Amino acid sequence: MPAVLPETTPVIGFHDPLQYIRVRELFDRCGFTRDKIVQLVRPHYLIAQHRQAILDKLDNSYPLNVLVKLLVLCDRLPRAAVEMALCPMTLDEWIEAGILSIDGPSVVANHVINAQEDLFIAFDNLFTDHVHPDHVPGVSGTSGWLYKMTLRHQVDRTLDLCCGNGIQAMLAARHSNHVVGTDLNGRSLDFARFSATLNELDNIEFLEGSTFDPVRGQTFDLIVTNPPFVVSPESDYLFRDNDMQLDEFVKSIANDIPDYLNENGFGQILCNWIQTSQESWQDRLKSWFADKGCDVFVLCNLTHSPKEYVEFWKKDEADMAGFEDRSREWIDYLYRNDVESVSLGLITIRKRTSGIPNWFQSFNWIGKIQKFYGPELATRFGVMHYLSSNPTDDEMMKTRFVFPQDTRLSQHCSPNKKCWQTESAMIERPDGIAKPSQVDSVLADMLLQCNGDRTLENVLQTVQKKHQVNLFSSIHENLKAVRLMLYNGFLTPVELETF
Amino acid sequence: MTTLVKNHVFGFETTQQVESVRQLFAKHRFNHPTILKRIEPLSYPEHRSVIAEKLGDAPLDVLIRLFMLQLECQVDDVAAIFEPMHLEEWQDAGVLEVHGDTVKAMVVLYPLYGLIVAIDNYFDGLEREDHVTGFSGTARILANITMRDPVDRLLDVGTGCGIHALFASKHAKEIVATDLNERAIAFAKFNAALNGVTNIDFRVGNLFEPVAGETFDQIVCNPPFVISPQSEYLFRDNGMDGDQFLQTILQGVTEHLNEGGIGQVIGDWVHLKDQSWKERLAQWFEGTDCDSWVIRHQTKTPEAYSKFWCSDKVDVDLNGQEFQNWLSYFSQKNIEAISLGFFTLRKCTSGQNWFRIYDHSEPITGSVGDDIKRRFEGQHYLSQKPVDLELLQAVLMLSPGAKLTKQSKVNNDRWELENVTLRLTQGLAYTCNIDQNIANLLLYFDGKHTVQDAFNAYSLENNIQNQESLQGNLQTIRSFIHFGILIPVVS
Incomplete structure (x- = not known):
């Protein structure tokens, strides 16, 4: 029904x-x-x-x-x-x-x-030449990205803001008691209702109206949104463009989300944001959530110069003939507004108004997004919470940590007499949420020993013996390296706060 | 030698004036890095108006607006910046024009790798067939691949605004630069004077006509090589059929080289149906007394090629019909593809000459002349088809930019080696997967010992009993020479 x-x-x-x-x-x-x-x-x-x-x-x-x-x-x-x-x-x-x-x-x-x-x-129909302003597109690349990144723990109430064809709402209906989808475009709600009924999902309510208008006064445990975020001087298409300057529309949504979240609720925004010569994008995003009582984790997937950005959207253009002129205007618009670059990424926030201070973290991340990252994203929040609670050295030594098995080590070597001497070594996780990090041979080996069964103290003793180095004489320094590995996504405490 | 500054197109009367102009630009830091900071990240021809909005009243901003953006400026502003020179001097030189209280530049002046270069205005479309262009993408490639060993006499054929001759003025004692386009020669002379270069002899004339009977130690040429049904622009089109023009130039280069002299030419050639392009190119060099090495950079279908040139930014008037004209031209001439590449020739009248081809599609960034020279020696060595016994006696050196990347994955409690990659980071970029043992063997090629010595030392230090297995690597070593990983050291 x-x-x-x-x-x-x-x-x-x-x-x-x-x-x-x-x-x-x-x-x-x-x-x-x-x-x-x-x-x-x-x-x-x-x-x-x-x-x-x-x-x-x-x-x-x-x-x-x-x-x-x-x-x-x-x-x-x-x-x-x-x-x-x-x-x-x-x-x-x-x-x-x-x-x-x-x-x-x-x-x-x-x-x-x-x-x-x-x-x-x-x-x-996506094969027509003529695209109406209220056209309802299929599941776009960014939409697919958002649902693969969505946190999938069981919740009571979920909101899909700017729900379009309803894909996010329908996927959330499986792990939510109740879902609300809102969209300014009434046509898209017809499609969403049709699909929801066809899929026998009866716990979704689709409401017409601009962003939060239809849900004033309500609160949610999860809010997901893939809004029309394109930073352009135009507003031709409801599904893509908005009539606000630069990334102001996304900012307004970001500002409002915490007010509609229950304590410990999560919000996820898949969007563009800009960087100007006056402000790094990290500072810009931080300012969006200042004093909002939120922990913030940002995955930045792409960063384009104005020219690259316009090229990126060019492939979506039906009217190629007129595009050359419009692309010049578009680039000029960005340049005139002091836009240095435009990034595409996912902002995940967790409302937390008490306890340890709120944290902000961002990763540049070019994962292929071929799997569902919900659990890993939840782990990220758990690890950051653990780090932000400032565990003492002693506490850390008694903690057991796990090292992700999908990590790759790259050693960059130069000829030195008769051997290829390692000049630098990096670890990265091609399919995991982690920030590529520089390691030395001792650290690279130490990480391998963190298999979840042994305390950090035990691991350090083994590594110390094997490499014949004294790790305990400057233990605080060495634990800084361990903390960095936690921060960058290469270590996780076995026992972690879960949601 | 150019001492005459003023020429009939434009130019200052005295060397004193030119020196003042140089000081003016230096004082206001009219140079590449500073200007980039002002106008980044946009390319300025397309986004002139929006860049202009961002510029202020500072002297550098006025100079950018006047000379690079070709916009009208206030006479008072410009006059103040130009002091102690008078605006009349610039007017007399034909560089500026004053209308009432505004002033406009008649040419573009822009900084390029430590030089300041004058070219024709490119904002108002191409109205004249003798238009003088700036530093194009292919010109940049030619500048990058040019060998920079000191030479006595160098020839720049089709010099245009003179950039290659100006670059060469540092490593060549005497330079002759020719161009059919009188206007281009005027610009080139002006540019030489402006940059304080005095060892270039500019001559107007077609290709090698102005240097009949003369020979050179080095010749460079970035000809108008576009293969098209048109002949609108001197700088681009050549009016000859297919790649005949390129062939004519290469022939000319071979005739004007001294023994051991090097010629470097960039250009497009065609692939004809029913004929191997490699054999066709090889025929061009038969009987020329030159060793010739062709680096093929990219190959395009007629469609892709026509599209590329018809959408060229300077050709604003081209429409669909033009595109069709290009396509039917290629089909009539039986042309199934067009390649862009670089020719390196060396005059060698003794012994048997060779012709070899190398594919390199990666971008060419930075100066790679040294690497081209090293690789040319490698190709020369391979052309002699050394048998195994000869190769064992050769002295080889690992390329100076060789780097190795070892990638490992987690296997329980250890790192398991998954993949080893070798990269060349100097010269033409190259990357390949490589066996770890071969990578270790490469370290024994130190440019002092023979291949046999390297094998011996490697076996001894790595406890390898059976040296015959190493001999099996000789074919690999040949391919390493081909790809520039190993370089023959000529004693």
Whole structure:
């Protein structure tokens, strides 16, 4: 059942709840699942020439092929083939739901229904040349990034701000008692309600309105948002642009989030922010949360010069002809406003208004984001909390630490007589949240010994013996190195505060 | 020798005036690093107006606005900065024009690697066919690959605004620079005077015509090499078919080199259907008495090539039709690809000449002339096809910029070596995976001992009984010479 029945005719939606169940049965029977779809449309169905090759390959005698061509690739298909694929549902039911249209002897889809993770998700046709201002896009790269980074512990109330097609809200519905999704674009809420109902998620409420307007006075345990954050002089598209200067829109959301969070609640913002000649981006973000009673952790994924930034968005441009002029205006806009660079990243905050002082940490991070990072992000907050509580040297010596097994060591060597002498060595975690760090051979070995079974004292004794160095004479200095490894993401106390 | 400063296009009357101009620019720090700080991060031709907004009234800002951005400035502001020189002197020199209470520059003046260089205004499109351009991307590459060993006589063919000749003035005693474009020669003379360079003889004339019968120790050339159906611009197009123009230049270079002299040319050549481009290029050098080494930098399809040149920023008027003209030109001429590359030639009348090709697509940054020289020797050595016994007697040296990166992963309580990479950090960049033992063997190539000695020492110090396994590495050593990792040391 849709959580809130819309008053006007929605862009997409069946009138009878039973119809959603029949659609699911249809999809089940045809094998219309994420895995199957990906298998059929890979590798590059979004590229015109590949799309045509894929369409040519799929014949209409299998219902799955017809559904994929119609709903995923938005192809035009003969009426008979579609009717057969939809059976026992009728074509009229799908037309009435706003999903399909008749065009002469053919049937065309007005919208896309695709699968993401194990959810069905509906959004606007992405193969049209004409993009409306209230266009509802699919799951973008940044959107996928956000849900892979989302903290997935069980919570009571979650808010998906600027929810778009509703993907974040739906994924959060599994670990939240109640979810609210808000968006300024009413069309996007029709899509989100449709998808939520199709996915049998009945604990989501989609509300129309600007940012926090529909949830004034409410508080949440988790707030996720992938807002229209593009730093541009334009405001053509609701899903991308906003009409505020530079990163002011993101800033306004960031400023408000703590007021809508319960104590110990988390907020996650996937967005752009700028750096000016007057202020480093780290200082800028710090100032957004000053006196807000929040711990802040920032993962900065990309930093572009104004020129690179505009190039980056160029690939999304439908109107290439006019883009040269507009890109010059765009670059000039950034330059005129003293923008040195624009960064893309994830800001995660935790509301904590009492106890040890709040902390702020940022990593430059170029992970491939191929897995779900929720647990690791939670660990980051745990480790930073541990460090911020200033454990004494003695306490640390009695603590057992773990070293992540996906760490890589790179030694950079130069010729020195008859050997390659190591000039510097770095550790990094290609797929983990950590800041690449310089190490020496003793530290690199010490980290290996931290297997979670032994106390730090025990580890240091072993390393001291093996390398014939005295680690205990300047123990405070050596523990500084251990603290840095904790700070940079290469050590974790075995017992950690969890959420 | 240029002592005459004034020429018919523009220039100051006296060396005294030129000295005053030099002092003026020095005083206001009109130099590359300082200016970059003022106008970064934008490239100034495209974003002129927004850069101009940011500039203030400081003398350097006025000079940038006047000479680099080609914007009108207030007469009073400029006159104050130019004191003790008078604006009339600049007007007489043809560098500035005064209209009422505003003043405008007639040429662009900009700093470049310690020089100040005059070129034509590029803001108002290209109106004249004898337009004099600045330091393009390919000019930069030629400057980077040019060998800088001291020589007596150097020739710069197609000098344009004179940049390569000016750079060469430090390592060559005498320089001759030619250009068909009279206006370019005027600019080049002006630039030489402005930079206090007195050892360049500028001559107007086509290619080698002004140096008929003369020979040189070094020749550099960045010709107008674009292969196109057009011949609009002297600096870019050459009006000859396909790569004939490049071939003509290379022929000329070989004829004007002294024994042992080095010629370096950058240019595009075509790949014809049904003919190997390597064989075609090899034929160009038959009977020239030159050893020739071609470094292929990039190869483009006709589509990519046409797109690149049709979207060239200076060609504002090109439209879709032009693009089609280019494409049909290539198809008519049976051209299936176009390559950009660098030719290094060495005159050698004794012994058998060689022709070799090397692929290098990485960007070329910084001065790599020394490395080009070392690698040329390596190619020369390989061209003699040394048999194993000869190679064992060769003396080799590890490239001075060789670095190793060892990457390890965690395996229980130890670091397990996963991957070893060798990188060349000086000269042309190169990276390859390498076996750890081979990497250790490389350390024994010290430029003093033979390969055989290196094998012996390595075996002894690493307790290797079976030296035959080392002999199996001789083919690897040949490829290391090819890629510049090992350099033959000529005794």
